[in-house]
Amino acid sequence: MQKITFLVVGKIKESFYREAVAEYAKRLSRFVKLEIKEIAEGVNLETEADELLRSAKGYVIALAVEGETLSSEKFAKKMQSLADAGKDVTFIIGSSCGLSPRVKELADYKLSFSPMTYPHQLMRVILAEQVYRAYMINAGSTYHK
Numbered sequence: 121m122q123k124i125t126f127l128v129v130g131k132i133k134e135s136f137y138r139e140a141v142a143e144y145a146k147r148l149s150r151f152v153k154l155e156i157k158e159i160a161e162g163v164n165l166e167t168e169a170d171e172l173l174r175s176a177k178g179y180v181i182a183l184a185v186e187g188e189t190l191s192s193e194k195f196a197k198k199m200q201s202l203a204d205a206g207k208d209v210t211f212i213i214g215s216s217c218g219l220s221p222r223v224k225e226l227a228d229y230k231l232s233f234s235p236m237t238y239p240h241q242l243m244r245v246i247l248a249e250q251v252y253r254a255y256m257i258n259a260g261s262t263y264h265k
Contacts, residue, residue, distance in 0.1 A: 121151075122203045122208060124153070124209050124251065125177065125178075126211050127212045127213070129159055131158055137241045141244050141245055145248065152255070157175060165220040172212055175210075176227075178207055179209045179210070180209075180228045181229045182223055182231070183213050183219075184231070186230065189233070192254065198254075199251070211247055211251075213243050
């Protein structure tokens with residue numbers, strides 16, 4: 121079973137965000153082994169980068185505004201091709217200050233959900249839902265309309 125890791129800076133403070141992520145994690149459990157690894161916010165982006173780069177395994181996707189934007193269908197194809205290749209995937213979500221350029225440079229892929237800025241806690245929910253949607257698309261489910 122493919123392993124997907126959400127490597128994130130900081131903790132979720134609001135319970136409604138935690139509950140939403142937990143719901144998608146439960147739904148995803150039939151497709152993948154999901155791990156959410158939180159690292160502490162550092163004094164600066166470079167301190168965070170050291171821990172992120174130490175912890176990132178497999179195919180690394182950094183969430184970055186300058187990354188490529190994909191439709192849900194294209195994202196599903198990308199996730200399927202990674203699964204077919206037997207690759208585990210680590211998604212990196214930075215702190216409210218963003219990600220170090222070093223993390224972006226060393227990532228295998230940079231993904232953007234929008235040119236807009238989202239709270240990093242909400243981004244976890246959005247990422248979890250989109251990963252779930254990708255697996256549902258690939259399973260031929262009617263979840264994706």
